[in-house]
Amino acid sequence: MSYFRITLLRSAIGLPRRSTDVLKALGLKKRMSIVFHPVSPSIAGQIMKVKEIVSVQEVDRALTKQEVRLERKPDPGYYIEKSGVAERNELSGQ
Amino acid sequence: MFSRSVLRSLAADLRWSAPSSISSAAPLQQRACLHQTALLRTSQQETQTPYSPLSPETPLSATPRVQNSQPVAQNPPRVPSSDSALSFVPQTRADVPTAKQPVAPSFESPIQVTKSLMSRLPHLVGQSPHYVVAELHARPYLLTEGDHIRLPFLMPKVKSGDILRFNRASAVGSRDFTMKGSPHLDERLFECRVRVTGVESEPMRIKEKTKRRQRHTKQARSKHRYTIMRVMEVRVKTPEELLEEGAVVIEDSEDTPTIEARQ
Numbered sequence: 134m135s136y137f138r139i140t141l142l143r144s145a146i147g148l149p150r151r152s153t154d155v156l157k158a159l160g161l162k163k164r165m166s167i168v169f170h171p172v173s174p175s176i177a178g179q180i181m182k183v184k185e186i187v188s189v190q191e192v193d194r195a196l197t198k199q200e201v202r203l204e205r206k207p208d209p210g211y212y213i214e215k216s217g218v219a220e221r222n223e224l225s226g227q
Numbered sequence: 228m229f230s231r232s233v234l235r236s237l238a239a240d241l242r243w244s245a246p247s248s249i250s251s252a253a254p255l256q257q258r259a260c261l262h263q264t265a266l267l268r269t270s271q272q273e274t275q276t277p278y279s280p281l282s283p284e285t286p287l288s289a290t291p292r293v294q295n296s297q298p299v300a301q302n303p304p305r306v307p308s309s310d311s312a313l314s315f316v317p318q319t320r321a322d323v324p325t326a327k328q329p330v331a332p333s334f335e336s337p338i339q340v341t342k343s344l345m346s347r348l349p350h351l352v353g354q355s356p357h358y359v360v361a362e363l364h365a366r367p368y369l370l371t372e373g374d375h376i377r378l379p380f381l382m383p384k385v386k387s388g389d390i391l392r393f394n395r396a397s398a399v400g401s402r403d404f405t406m407k408g409s410p411h412l413d414e415r416l417f418e419c420r421v422r423v424t425g426v427e428s429e430p431m432r433i434k435e436k437t438k439r440r441q442r443h444t445k446q447a448r449s450k451h452r453y454t455i456m457r458v459m460e461v462r463v464k465t466p467e468e469l470l471e472e473g474a475v476v477i478e479d480s481e482d483t484p485t486i487e488a489r490q
């Protein structure tokens with residue numbers, strides 16, 4: 134089952150009430166918010182109503198909220214090789 | 228203790244079942260039974276488990292609910308393990324895969340080095356000192372040996388005296404040569420060790436917060452703390468070392484790091 138991954142790229146401020154309501158129905162509340170919906174004619178029609186302000190991808194499965202968040206999280210770039218306590222114990226053991 | 232827990236669970240069951248029942252007499256009847264919960268419970272137990280009528284009291288808390296309540300889903304705490312890494316789906320903020328945590332990496336495949344990199348690596352290795360553009364949380368830090376760094380944050384779970392390895396770098400170089408990653412270098416090509424020397428703090432800042440039409444002012448104080456550290460070692464591994472560690476030499480391609488000489 135495939136899903137639409139829909140991102141709201143432009144704000145709905147100043148748009149007609151119908152467009153704002155479609156976004157609300159899709160669950161898009163603010164810019165850059167991402168929602169997943171199963172591919173169906175009704176969802177496709179909703180996307181067509183707001184196609185100018187969203188970007189759509191077709192994906193295999195719906196990601197969880199945490200997975201979407203983890204996409205943005207960078208690697209820490211470090212790790213603790215040796216703690217100071219362990220090194221002191223090594224030195225005192227010699 | 229035991230009877231209280233039984234009572235509580237039964238009361239919860241009643242609360243669940245009460246709205247579903249159409250007749251108003253049924254919940255009342257059940258509530259009347261509440262006083263003899265232990266009796267009710269044991270009788271239900273016996274009806275459910277006829278094979279052990281003599282010892283109905285022992286597994287009471289472990290038996291499934293007798294009334295028509297929703298099943299209580301008890302999820303064990305999620306721990307991302309290596310064997311279930313493929314099926315593991317992060318759900319909450321606590322579920323962070325090990326790749327995004329500051330833990331030592333484990334490698335499955337040996338490092339792949341191109342021929343041109345191997346031929347040029349001795350030039351870079353021979354010319355010290357080296358610098359590294361290490362990335363911590365996607366912020367680049369240009370480091371050479373002996374540098375003192377004050378991080379713009381307090382690094383969690385480190386103490387002074389700890390030795391850290393910076394394993395994410397976008398470039399390693401010397402005066403005339405630079406090895407650039409695309410976008411990052413393999414962490415087995417270089418070694419960058421850093422020792423945590425302590426924690427520094429900024430002077431206390433006091434910001435006056437005022438609201439309109441009120442004579443009261445609030446003082447917001449802040450005093451941030453920062454981790455300071457010293458770079459112990461920035462080293463590029465020699466081709467011999469790489470081969471000893473099991474590096475595989477492959478043909479040149481686009482995505483591999485290359486060494487560029489200074490223009």
